Amino acid sequence: MSDMKDPLLVAPLPCSRADSLARKFCEHSNAENSLPALIVCWPSSRVNKYQSLLYRNAAKFGYAVEGIGKLDDLKEIYWPGPVIFHAHWFGQLSKSADSEVVFRQNIDDAFELILEFQQRTACKMVWTAHNLLPHNSAFPETDIELRRRIIERFDLVHFMDKSHPALLENLIGERPTHTLFAPHPHYGPAHADQISREEARDALGFDPSSTILLFFGSIRPYKRLEDLIAAFRKARAESHPELRLAIAGFPSDAAYVDEILTLISEDPAIRFVSQKIADEKVQLYFRAADTVVLPYAGNQLNSGAAMLALTFGCPVIAPDEPAFSALTDYGVSTYDRNEVHSLSAALVGVSPSLQTANKGFKNKFDPDAVSDLFLAGIDQLISSTAN
Numbered sequence: 001m002s003d004m005k006d007p008l009l010v011a012p013l014p015c016s017r018a019d020s021l022a023r024k025f026c027e028h029s030n031a032e033n034s035l036p037a038l039i040v041c042w043p044s045s046r047v048n049k050y051q052s053l054l055y056r057n058a059a060k061f062g063y064a065v066e067g068i069g070k071l072d073d074l075k076e077i078y079w080p081g082p083v084i085f086h087a088h089w090f091g092q093l094s095k096s097a098d099s100e101v102v103f104r105q106n107i108d109d110a111f112e113l114i115l116e117f118q119q120r121t122a123c124k125m126v127w128t129a130h131n132l133l134p135h136n137s138a139f140p141e142t143d144i145e146l147r148r149r150i151i152e153r154f155d156l157v158h159f160m161d162k163s164h165p166a167l168l169e170n171l172i173g174e175r176p177t178h179t180l181f182a183p184h185p186h187y188g189p190a191h192a193d194q195i196s197r198e199e200a201r202d203a204l205g206f207d208p209s210s211t212i213l214l215f216f217g218s219i220r221p222y223k224r225l226e227d228l229i230a231a232f233r234k235a236r237a238e239s240h241p242e243l244r245l246a247i248a249g250f251p252s253d254a255a256y257v258d259e260i261l262t263l264i265s266e267d268p269a270i271r272f273v274s275q276k277i278a279d280e281k282v283q284l285y286f287r288a289a290d291t292v293v294l295p296y297a298g299n300q301l302n303s304g305a306a307m308l309a310l311t312f313g314c315p316v317i318a319p320d321e322p323a324f325s326a327l328t329d330y331g332v333s334t335y336d337r338n339e340v341h342s343l344s345a346a347l348v349g350v351s352p353s354l355q356t357a358n359k360g361f362k363n364k365f366d367p368d369a370v371s372d373l374f375l376a377g378i379d380q381l382i383s384s385t386a387n
Contacts, residue, residue: 060372061379107149152174193283210242216249231343291315298321318332
């Protein structure tokens with residue numbers, strides 16, 4: 001069983017936003033701190049466990065956490081103590097736009113809601129820089145302008161590595177004045193992990209003697225699965241006939257899923273599981289695999305999929321992008337994405353993996369330590385403005 005503490009979980013019974021906030025206020029009030037602070041998380045995501053890990057120790061620091069799905073929900077937030085508005089991804093503003101004009105209007109509307117909320121609550125605003133630009137950005141220039149606007153308006157930018165501010169500055173020409181560094185936590189507390197390699201392969205129906213490559217994550221075009229499939233077939237045909245490929249993840253883009261299904265049609269060496277993988281079954285795929293392969297296109301500053309693989313002690317092959325190059329000390333091998341055959345050459349070198357716990361990785365990215373580091377930075381933000 002997971003020991004995950006999820007501060008974003010909704011109340012067990014249906015209740016209004018006001019009831020939810022009143023309950024949280026009472027739970028976090030005490031004699032020393034009669035006015036607890038509130039972190040408003042947007043957009044709240046329970047599919048990726050990152051947010052729950054980041055806010056893991058919120059109660060210890062005297063913070064309540066309220067997740068919202070859309071910015072219009074800010075109109076329902078009333079809180080008598082300090083408030084932090086914590087933005088993660090702005091991608092929904094472009095996802096709903098069929099033109100750059102509509103995207104720009106969405107941005108203006110979003111900032112109107114955010115600034116109205118700031119004026120009403122005197123909230124402090126924090127942005128976590130997950131990526132340089134949204135994946136498959138349809139309007140990159142406007143996305144760059146959006147990032148400049150965030151930096152100008154927000155009080156603090158949270159990065160997961162000290163190399164990231166310079167990368168963002170190279171892209172948008174501006175560097176945030178106030179920054180907080182707290183790395184991506186590992187996923188240890190979020191997923192069960194008690195099954196053996198043999199049990200995992202038996203449960204999934206994999207040959208015990210095969211060498212299994214795994215792609216795990218949402219099925220979206222920027223993941224470049226067509227590159228992985230081509231490289232896999234080349235490596236298998238030339239020198240590695242025992243290679244097998246498992247692709248497992250949520251079908252986020254239906255058209256792209258159809259494209260991949262056509263590409264792998266009637267190939268017995270490839271298993272495609274296009275669905276949300278239940279939390280308790282995540283361990284099956286990583287314990288069965290010898291190596292995880294993530295052939296993404298650029299713009300990633302961080303990779304939850306790589307962190308998840310390393311949590312299970314599974315080696316990773318990925319392009320030499322910042323999200324992966326920063327993890328080469330912990331089991332990530334990189335290849336040159338600009339070289340045509342570099343991925344297939346990397347796959348030729350894959351051998352059966354003896355997965356082992358990496359104490360250095362577990363210590364550096366410990367979820368409790370990361371949560372403490374992040375929340376201490378929020379404490380500093382609040383206290384600096386209160387004095």
